[in-house]
Amino acid sequence: MANKLYHGAAYYPELWDEKVMEEDIKLMKEAGINVARMGEFAWHTMEPEEGKIDISFFVNVINKLYENGIETVMCTPTPTPPIWFTHNHPERMYVNHEGKVMGHGSRQHACTNNRYFRKKANEITEHMAKAVGSLPGVIGWQIDNEFKCHVSECMCETCLELWHQWLEERYETIEQLNEAWGTKIWSEYYHSFEQVPQPGPAPFLHNSSLSTMYRQFSMEKIAEFSDSQAEIIRQYSDAPITHNSNVPFSVDNERLFEKLDFASFDTYATQENKASYLMNCDLWRNFKKGRDFWIMETSTSNAASLESYASPHANGYLRAEAIVSYALGGEAFCYWLWRQQRAGCEQPHGSVISAWGKPTVGFQSVLDVEEMRKKVEPFMVETKPKKADIAITYSDQAKAFFQTEPHQQMDFRSLVTNFYNHFVSLGIHRDMIPEKGSLQDYKLLFTPFLPYISDEYRKQAVDFVNSGGTWIVGPLSGGRTKEHTVHTNAALGKLEEIAGIEALYTYPMDGTGSVGHAFGERAPLGLWSTVFEYDEKTVVGTIAGGNSDGKAFMTESKVGKGKIVHVGSLPVGEEGDSLIRKIIDHYATETEVSVRTDVTSGTIVAPRIDDDGKQSWVIVNMDGQGGSVTIPKDAMDVLTKEKVSAERLDIGPYEYRIISF
Numbered sequence: 001m002a003n004k005l006y007h008g009a010a011y012y013p014e015l016w017d018e019k020v021m022e023e024d025i026k027l028m029k030e031a032g033i034n035v036a037r038m039g040e041f042a043w044h045t046m047e048p049e050e051g052k053i054d055i056s057f058f059v060n061v062i063n064k065l066y067e068n069g070i071e072t073v074m075c076t077p078t079p080t081p082p083i084w085f086t087h088n089h090p091e092r093m094y095v096n097h098e099g100k101v102m103g104h105g106s107r108q109h110a111c112t113n114n115r116y117f118r119k120k121a122n123e124i125t126e127h128m129a130k131a132v133g134s135l136p137g138v139i140g141w142q143i144d145n146e147f148k149c150h151v152s153e154c155m156c157e158t159c160l161e162l163w164h165q166w167l168e169e170r171y172e173t174i175e176q177l178n179e180a181w182g183t184k185i186w187s188e189y190y191h192s193f194e195q196v197p198q199p200g201p202a203p204f205l206h207n208s209s210l211s212t213m214y215r216q217f218s219m220e221k222i223a224e225f226s227d228s229q230a231e232i233i234r235q236y237s238d239a240p241i242t243h244n245s246n247v248p249f250s251v252d253n254e255r256l257f258e259k260l261d262f263a264s265f266d267t268y269a270t271q272e273n274k275a276s277y278l279m280n281c282d283l284w285r286n287f288k289k290g291r292d293f294w295i296m297e298t299s300t301s302n303a304a305s306l307e308s309y310a311s312p313h314a315n316g317y318l319r320a321e322a323i324v325s326y327a328l329g330g331e332a333f334c335y336w337l338w339r340q341q342r343a344g345c346e347q348p349h350g351s352v353i354s355a356w357g358k359p360t361v362g363f364q365s366v367l368d369v370e371e372m373r374k375k376v377e378p379f380m381v382e383t384k385p386k387k388a389d390i391a392i393t394y395s396d397q398a399k400a401f402f403q404t405e406p407h408q409q410m411d412f413r414s415l416v417t418n419f420y421n422h423f424v425s426l427g428i429h430r431d432m433i434p435e436k437g438s439l440q441d442y443k444l445l446f447t448p449f450l451p452y453i454s455d456e457y458r459k460q461a462v463d464f465v466n467s468g469g470t471w472i473v474g475p476l477s478g479g480r481t482k483e484h485t486v487h488t489n490a491a492l493g494k495l496e497e498i499a500g501i502e503a504l505y506t507y508p509m510d511g512t513g514s515v516g517h518a519f520g521e522r523a524p525l526g527l528w529s530t531v532f533e534y535d536e537k538t539v540v541g542t543i544a545g546g547n548s549d550g551k552a553f554m555t556e557s558k559v560g561k562g563k564i565v566h567v568g569s570l571p572v573g574e575e576g577d578s579l580i581r582k583i584i585d586h587y588a589t590e591t592e593v594s595v596r597t598d599v600t601s602g603t604i605v606a607p608r609i610d611d612d613g614k615q616s617w618v619i620v621n622m623d624g625q626g627g628s629v630t631i632p633k634d635a636m637d638v639l640t641k642e643k644v645s646a647e648r649l650d651i652g653p654y655e656y657r658i659i660s661f
């Protein structure tokens with residue numbers, strides 16, 4: 001549970017003079033900003049010449065903000081090493097998949113594995129931690145900024161060397177690597193680790209194992225970099241440490257947050273794409289269980305850069321976003337950025353204050369958020385998000401598999417977001433959990449789009465089933481091995497034996513005229529699919545038409561006290577969406593999922609609970625159309641203290657209510 005709710009903004013005092021800072025502080029107080037995040041691009045200000053490090057500018061700003069009731073999250077400035085580091089040093093720079101070496105002038109231009117970079121990054125981190133680590137204004141740390149948001153796997157010489165070491169640790173002998181990757185294909189065969197290339201320029205695609213393992217190598221290295229900064233900071237500061245990440249970046253978020261203290265993310269989802277916003281809240285809450293997450297960056301109105309802009313939020317939406325995030329487990333709601341930039345490549349980006357010091361189009365929304373924050377803070381502090389009955393697995397390892405094998409330009413993020421959104425439409429409260437997340441106390445586990453199901457994951461899921469849980473596997477799950485190859489004992493490896501089913505073959509079902517029938521509904525089937533033998537004992541979904549007429553696309557097997565359900569294919573189109581919801585609803589009803597409401601689409605209910613088990617709902621309209629929900633028993637409005645009777649409750653456009661039972 002949070003002790004307070006933060007309302008913050010990214011602040012760049014190094015870009016302005018003292019007078020502007022005075023004005024900023026005054027305006028921040030008016031807007032209700034109680035935390036500023038600073039420093040992530042300010043390496044030059046801290047170390048203008050190599051070795052001449054002086055953090056006093058920030059010490060000053062932090063103290064001044066603190067005197068005015070504004071706390072600080074301090075960031076390490078490592079996404080932007082200064083010119084003294086980069087000039088005439090191509091060997092220190094990031095190299096992309098085409099072999100192009102990055103130059104100075106943007107961000108993330110250095111290779112984070114370069115040894116000299118690491119040395120310099122550690123030095124600046126240590127100086128900062130020493131200088132500001134014990135200041136009372138510093139309440140948290142952010143490491144770097146959005147790792148791997150613009151870049152992915154680096155192809156420089158240092159990375160090549162580290163890649164070889166990594167492979168040797170993983171495979172021990174080159175023979176084992178050759179065997180695992182099947183390198184006799186296209187005469188790829190290697191005689192030593194030094195011969196294994198990076199997945200750089202090539203006439204056609206690389207071996208899937210090479211590509212996916214390189215992504216894993218890169219994700220591990222960036223997490224190690226984060227770990228090393230955190231370790232240095234901890235020597236000088238007790239303030240908790242985070243990183244501002246997001247789903248599309250080339251990182252393994254579960255691994256990244258392992259050694260950090262709290263989870264945070266940045267989001268610029270548009271209003272139309274609120275599913276993505278909600279999914280992030282439901283996911284980030286679960287990277288650090290029991291610890292509130294932060295929204296470290298979001299726009300007051302519209303995101304933009306020199307090249308493009310998004311549409312501004314409708315008036316009212318920002319407050320809806322803010323209360324939803326607080327209700328779903330957020331401790332902080334912060335903007336990028338405070339004052340519009342007068343230079344650089346992000347001048348058109350939405351902000352709280354314009355470059356000339358006037359309120360922006362989003363300013364009133366910020367005031368509305370602050371008014372709401374003050375009202376709901378006592379309630380949020382007393383309660384926490386209620387655990388869902390349903391868990392959906394989210395995996396950045398799966399994301400990497402999809403990057404290597406996107407089938408038809410598919411990406412894990414959109415597949416999972418669409419799937420997730422069905423739970424929202426059904427009014428079912430849900431937890432998105434990382435692969436290693438505990439399954440304790442859930443009733444239903446969904447594992448969609450996880451090409452490789454690890455032994456560890458399967459073991460946990462089977463234990464869950466044995467003790468009574470229902471595990472729904474697929475679509476597109478289980479068909480690949482750890483090495484990103486195809487199983488040779490059965491299409492789905494060990495899963496088939498455990499579930500007592502037989503997968504016959506796999507192929508793309510799109511456009512084949514195959515229609516899936518299950519639970520009284522029908523819909524076209526699509527995507528790379530697994531077809532099961534028709535077996536009276538296990539069949540729940542059959543295929544009509546196409547290449548596999550009469551076979552099964554869905555099976556159900558009793559295992560221990562629970563069930564394993566395989567969904568081999570994705571129902572598509574509008575009928576498909578309806579069938580997927582039917583499937584979810586069927587198993588939610590069967591397993592007596594109770595954290596669920598009949599709220600209308602576009603409005604959401606976030607259930608919360610206090611220490612005595614007293615339950616509440618935070619109801620928020622997010623589409624500006626208003627909505628309604630049935631209140632199951634007499635309740636009370638937490639904010640007005642008025643009685644709310646057990647009947648249909650209407651919610652106005654962007655309105656929020658807190659009802660307690």
Ligand code: GAL
Nearest residue numbers: 145146266268303304336349
């Ligand atoms: C984020 C980044 C910020 C800013 C923002 C603009 O990705 O961390 O520095 O660029 O996007 O939307």
